[in-house]
Amino acid sequence: MSAPVTVTWSAANARRMGRQFLRTPAKPGEAGPGEVVGAMLGAQAQVSSAAELSVGLRMDGATRQDVREALWGEEPSLVKTYGPRGTIHFLPVAELPLWTGALSAIPGGPSPFKAADRLTESRTEQIVSAIGDALDGARLTIDELGDEVVARTGPWAGDLVLPAFQGVWPRWRSVMHLAGHRGMLCFAPNRGRKVTYTRPPAAGEPPLDAEVATGRLVRRFLYAYGPATPRQYAKWAAAPGAWADAVFASLASSGDIEEVRVEGEPGPSSWVTAGDTEFPEHPEELESVAGxxxxxxxxxxxxxxxxxxxxxxxxAYERALAGGQAGNFPVLLIDGVVAGVWHQRRSGRRVTVTVEPLAPLTAARQRDLAGQVERVGEVLEGRAELVVGAVRVGAHA
Structure with a gap:
């Protein structure tokens, strides 16, 4: 057996940026919102405007309206539902059988609820089925959906037992994410200010077989974000580490993935999809193109x-992470690594973008930054202005 390929982190990251449409945004006709979100492996969307910006910035000339049309138009290519980590995501409609098959196969962790408030396996299945039945051909608010679930199951489903942000939620809501993972629930357009839910547009297509879907999603993850370790995949998927270890071991034994070495990383082996071992020879040149x-x-x-x-x-590790958790701050990238944070404030069509670099910017970088701020404004359909200075709001503000 030949020795594993050794790759520098810079080369791996440059390839990752290219596959994410971050080095060169997708040209019109090259990839639409569905294909871009597929390359990203989902766009996290608790904050819908942030997800719209994530997708729009990866498409040359796109605006948030293009993303909204992909979600809510007559022929949607995106769906808003529960994705990896049980969090709300935009996912490609065409890939829902993959996602529902793979996400449903991830073992759940320990329940955070008191024993008396937990659902049995039987009652969980009753609620998931009731959600799917209630939403088939309907668009319901959370209260309307709750009434339908209780009517189809029993008063126990509506017991107010789950601690929530502003009170207590009924027991049935503890499995909403599971209903999303099973393809029984997704978001529909708001009714005024009220969120509504429906069945996904591909609800007639069954999930892929769990083992097939699991292997395919791991390979997709490694293509998009590899080289990666099983525990890094587990963190992304919110899966048990031992389960991820076993999945990777099975895929390695079948020849679906192969080991590589990342220069300077002393930890466990990293993996890529089998045969996907070509990396940029001069990654510093590609990263500088990303700027x-x-x-x-x-x-x-x-x-x-x-x-x-x-x-x-x-x-950047202290300034742009929240207790080691990524995503809570918008970030400034320079040549593929985090080099600052930023914040936007909107007033009508005016968007003020405050950027806090962690080191002084050259004149060329300042011009590049001004161009990026202008692009943010275009995606948000506003007029953006740049302020370079301290960002004084906290994480997820």
Whole structure:
């Protein structure tokens, strides 16, 4: 057996940026929102405006309206639902069988609820089925959906037992993310200010077989964000580490993935999809082409890329992470690594973008930054102005 390929982190990161449409945004006709989000492996969307910006910045000339049309138009290519880590994501409609098959196969962790408030396996299945039945051909608010679930299951589903942000939620809501993972629930356009839910547009297509979907999603992750270790995949997927170890071992034994060495990383072996071992020979040239980039909250690139210490070097590790967690601050990238944070404030069509670099910028970098701020304004359909200075708001502000 030949020795594993050795790759520098810079080469791996330069390839990652290219595959993320961060080095060169997709040209019109090259990739639409569905294809871009597929390359990202989902766009985290608790803050919908941030997800719209994540996608729009990866497409040459796109605006948030293009992303909204992909979500809510007559022929949607995106769906808003529960994705990796049980968090709200934009996912490609065409890939829902993959996602529902793979996400449903990830073992759950320990329940955070008291034993008396937990659902049995039987009652969990009753609620998931009731959610799917209630949303088939309907668009319901959370209260309307709750009424339908209780009517189809029993009063126990509506017991107010779950601690929530502003009170207590009914028991059935503890499995909403699971209903999303099973393809029974997704978001629909708001009704005024009220969020509504429906069945996904591909609800008639069954999930892929769990083993097939799991292997395919791991290979997709490694293509987008590799080289990566099983534990890095587990962190991205919110999966048990031992389970991820076993999945990677199975894929390695079948020849679907192969080991590589990342120069300077003494930890466990990293992996790529089998045969995917070509990396840029001069990554510093490719990274310099990427230059300056602004990424919003919860951008897929910063959440899924590892190791954290290389992507967030020096002061960036303390300034741009929240307790080691990525995504809570919008970040300034320079040549592929985090080099500052930023914040935007909107007033009508005016968007004020305050950028806090962690080191002085050259004149060329300042011009690049001004161009990026202008692009942020275009995506948000506003007029952007740049302020270079301290960002005084906290994480996820």
């Amino acid at each position: 300056v980039r602004l990424l919003p909250y919860f951008d897929a690139y910063v959440i899924a890329s590892h190791p954290r210490g290389r992507l967030f070097p020096g002061r």
